[in-house]
Each structure stands twice: as structure tokens, then as C-alpha cells.
Amino acid sequence: MTTDFESEAEEFDEGPSKSQRKRDMHVLQDLGRELTELKASQLAGIELPDELREAIIEIERIRQREAKRRQLQRIGRLMQLVDGDDIAAQLTAIKSQGTLSVQRQHVIERWRDELLSDDNDALSRFITEYPDTDIQHLRQLIRQANKKQPHEKATTNSRKLFRYIRDTLAQND
Structure with missing residues (x-):
């Protein structure tokens, strides 16, 4: 027999905590920031959805600090739709080529x-x-x-x- 407390605890354990989701989001934003620092030729070698690629390219023309911050957040949200580990591996390969x-x-x-x-x-x-x-x-x-x-x-x-x-x-x- 389960109590009300146990059933409520099961509801809360269904996913990562809010703090964990925020940490994951920051990791994706940082990965997106690294993508914005790549040269166009390097960026072309990474498989990305068109919307994300356009958002990364668009940040180059933005000059205002706050607008750049918002664009980076947008890139972070778009990064949630792709495999961050795959992109990180591709980014590491590009960096190692440079090294x-x-x-x-x-x-x-x-x-x-x-x-x-x-x-x-x-x-x-x-x-x-x-x-x-x-x-x-x-x-x-x-x-x-x-x-x-x-x-x-x-x-x-x-x-x-x-x-x-x-x-x-x-x-x-």
C-alpha cells in the first residue's frame, strides 16, 4: 500500500531537477558560443540544422551587447534540438586539427x-x-x-x- 507521500515523491523523481536543467542549458550555451567563434570554413564542416547555422552566422552582424546575449540564449535553445555530444566531438576534432x-x-x-x-x-x-x-x-x-x-x-x-x-x-x- 502506497501512501500519498510516496506517490508525490514518484511524481517529482521523473526528470532532472530544475538546477540540473539550467546547468545543461548553460553547457549548451557555452557550446553554442564556441561555435560562434569558429571561422566560416570551420563552421561549414559541422553538421547543424539550418536554423541553428543561420542563428550562429547572424550573431556576427549584431553589435549591441544585450542583443548578442539574447542571440546566444536563442542559440542555446536551438542547441537543445541537436545532439550536443556529437557537436562537441566535431568541435574537438576541429580544435585538434588546429593544434x-x-x-x-x-x-x-x-x-x-x-x-x-x-x-x-x-x-x-x-x-x-x-x-x-x-x-x-x-x-x-x-x-x-x-x-x-x-x-x-x-x-x-x-x-x-x-x-x-x-x-x-x-x-x-
């Missing part, structure tokens, strides 16, 4: 700096690590980048060397 890109840039810059330094072994290490390198062309680029020239010309030659290293690393991936 890998930065790491790759650092590797290329390190090689360029080593090749331009007075370290004679740097060229040997590079050729050993990347055997299909055009050695003659690489030496020419290093020589041009090391020449005493006006600043613009030196920068241009350094960029050419950077691009060659980047392309060589990309061929070996």
Missing part, C-alpha cells in the same frame, strides 16, 4: 632555423630524415637566405626556404 597545424608550423620553423644556423650537421640531419630532398635546391635556398641582402629580400628567401621545408615534410607524411 596539429601549429605543431607542424613549429617543426618547420625549427628546421629552418637549424638550416640557417652555422650548424653544418643540420643539413646532414635533414637529408637523413628526408632522403628524397633535392639537395642542390635546398643548399641554394639556404645560401640565398643567408646572404647579406636588404631586409625584404632576406625575408623572401627565408619564406621560400620555409615553403620548401613544408612541402618536403608534407611529401613524407
Whole structure:
């Protein structure tokens, strides 16, 4: 035999508390805010309903603070209609691509700096690590980048060397 108190308790236990629903809503709003900070090309790679995509794009033209806040709330409400975990996973993948890109840039810059330094072994290490390198062309680029020239010309030659290293690393991936 159930009492009135037990039947009332069962009614209240049917879903998450109001506080939990608010926390979930804030998480979705934060996820929506992260989506608004993406570049258009990155946003295009994420599967979103059209209405949500339009709301995210629309926030860029809004300048007033209060209007932006309301738009973010609207995005948060629209986020409830989609799988937040799926979007978060896609967003994480985009961020990790950016991290890998930065790491790759650092590797290329390190090689360029080593090749331009007075370290004679740097060229040997590079050729050993990347055997299909055009050695003659690489030496020419290093020589041009090391020449005493006006600043613009030196920068241009350094960029050419950077691009060659980047392309060589990309061929070996």
C-alpha cells in the first residue's frame, strides 16, 4: 500500500531537477558560443540544422551587447534540438586539427632555423630524415637566405626556404 507521500515523491523523481536543467542549458550555451567563434570554413564542416547555422552566422552582424546575449540564449535553445555530444566531438576534432597545424608550423620553423644556423650537421640531419630532398635546391635556398641582402629580400628567401621545408615534410607524411 502506497501512501500519498510516496506517490508525490514518484511524481517529482521523473526528470532532472530544475538546477540540473539550467546547468545543461548553460553547457549548451557555452557550446553554442564556441561555435560562434569558429571561422566560416570551420563552421561549414559541422553538421547543424539550418536554423541553428543561420542563428550562429547572424550573431556576427549584431553589435549591441544585450542583443548578442539574447542571440546566444536563442542559440542555446536551438542547441537543445541537436545532439550536443556529437557537436562537441566535431568541435574537438576541429580544435585538434588546429593544434596539429601549429605543431607542424613549429617543426618547420625549427628546421629552418637549424638550416640557417652555422650548424653544418643540420643539413646532414635533414637529408637523413628526408632522403628524397633535392639537395642542390635546398643548399641554394639556404645560401640565398643567408646572404647579406636588404631586409625584404632576406625575408623572401627565408619564406621560400620555409615553403620548401613544408612541402618536403608534407611529401613524407
